[in-house]
Amino acid sequence: MSSILTVGTVAFDAIETPFGKTDRIVGGAATYISLAASYFSKPINVVSVVGDDFPQEALDNLVHHGADISGIQVKKGEKTFFWSGKYHNDMNTRDTLATELNVLADFNPVLPEAYKACDFLMLGNLTPAVQQSVMDQIPVRPKLVVMDTMNFWMDIAMDELKAAIARIDVLTINDAEARQLSGEYSLVKAAQKILTMGPKYLVVKKGEHGALLFNKESVFFAPALPLEEVFDPTGAGDSFAGGFIGYLASTRDVSFENMKRAIIFGSAMASFCVEKFGTERLQNLTHKEIDERVQDFIDLVQFDISLVNN
């Protein structure tokens, strides 16, 4: 087991999907990442910021799941980051109804001393400057640095984003973002280009269409599990990232072969996440449930062909 450090939002979300809507519930990238990773490796050292409106019981719940929250700043008299969104019927697109940055507006991450010996670093989606600041505070380069980002930073801070990307090992983005970042439509060409920008690995998340893992020589594809209902996609990408880095940290093996397994475990965590609103489904999973879900992935793609003409 190795320590995981993650930076990302701890937030309130209000979500509307075709299946219902929630008032403010606890969400945020670091929340989903920590919960998903906690099934594989502990502790999860969390760097984030909330306002004093954030409930102590939600912080206690993270601790209960194995998070160290000494890196979560609580800002007196300020409010927690809030996001509200409404998903369309196809669940692949959503409208953002509200984004209130609040404490995030001037977030200056400060790593507790105990966090600085970090083996596995998961940079959740945040401004590239904050992601870089976290890297700057770690004196010995981690064994693996994984970074998530989004199109928003490509629109307004591409240079900063590229500077951050140049320092990492694994970039996780979706297919549209891979196209935007590279200027290439073909995902194969996009990956080739992005892998010249610094990362050794690229994960392209395609939502209900699965995920691709590229390095310079190889490509691996993991499907998404066909589900009867996708109840709420919020947090799926972060649950994926949490399962991915959690599995890698638990095995301390960052080979391409092991990353394939990590992609499957990450996909399994994402498939749980979308079954209920918010983080609900990630609160009380068993290892037996996770293994059964991974077996579903094996059954989904496994086939047996003997090539006689080779």
Add this chain to the structure above:
Amino acid sequence: MSSILTVGTVAFDAIETPFGKTDRIVGGAATYISLAASYFSKPINVVSVVGDDFPQEALDNLVHHGADISGIQVKKGEKTFFWSGKYHNDMNTRDTLATELNVLADFNPVLPEAYKACDFLMLGNLTPAVQQSVMDQIPVRPKLVVMDTMNFWMDIAMDELKAAIARIDVLTINDAEARQLSGEYSLVKAAQKILTMGPKYLVVKKGEHGALLFNKESVFFAPALPLEEVFDPTGAGDSFAGGFIGYLASTRDVSFENMKRAIIFGSAMASFCVEKFGTERLQNLTHKEIDERVQDFIDLVQFDISLVNN
């Protein structure tokens, strides 16, 4: 080896993609199906209709690839079916620029006697009435009946279409069509519903996102191969169908396990098809190339997880 009977269009296409455009070239569902299937099983008995503007050398080419064309009617003084389309940059959507039914307008398929002992029947996309007429002319039910169709028939002839679907074993449609046919958004629910309409198997083609195979108990997913360039998607679905039924006919095994393999061989044929304009890439493949392509699919999805907690 078993005989394959296919009915479908033999046509002229004029295609424009971001990579170039063609004048009239030979296309049509039955052409792609026959070419793709011919690498696995011969003969391919073809039922279709063309005008006397259709070049003899194109018919000779089908014979050269192992097709029996005695079931292709040549209508004196009439013109061959013509389709013209332009693909958008993403290659997933296209505009139809022209559809000239010509000989197809009153196509009345007549099966030569020698075709009537049919083990594997591939009903290419055509009016459901023509597909039913072909089934009506076969005295002993084939070992396997596979049918392709499209949203157009759902829009204008849903009842006839459902009557045809009730008689078949495997339906191949795309994801939007599965949703339209079932009225369910979730593909899992859509499949469950469609499998109550008659077919024992449903193949949902998702283009660059791969294909799903459902029966009542199981689901299998095959990815599409990530390609550097998709040159021309025309015929990909029919090449898939041809490889699928060709492989099944060559093995005479219609179990779910073998259908998984057939899906992979079908996907391989589709991946070749899109590499060049029209049928060009399907003209001179080697079995070594096909096996290497299937190996690419194996490498793409293969992973090795030992579940210790089960």
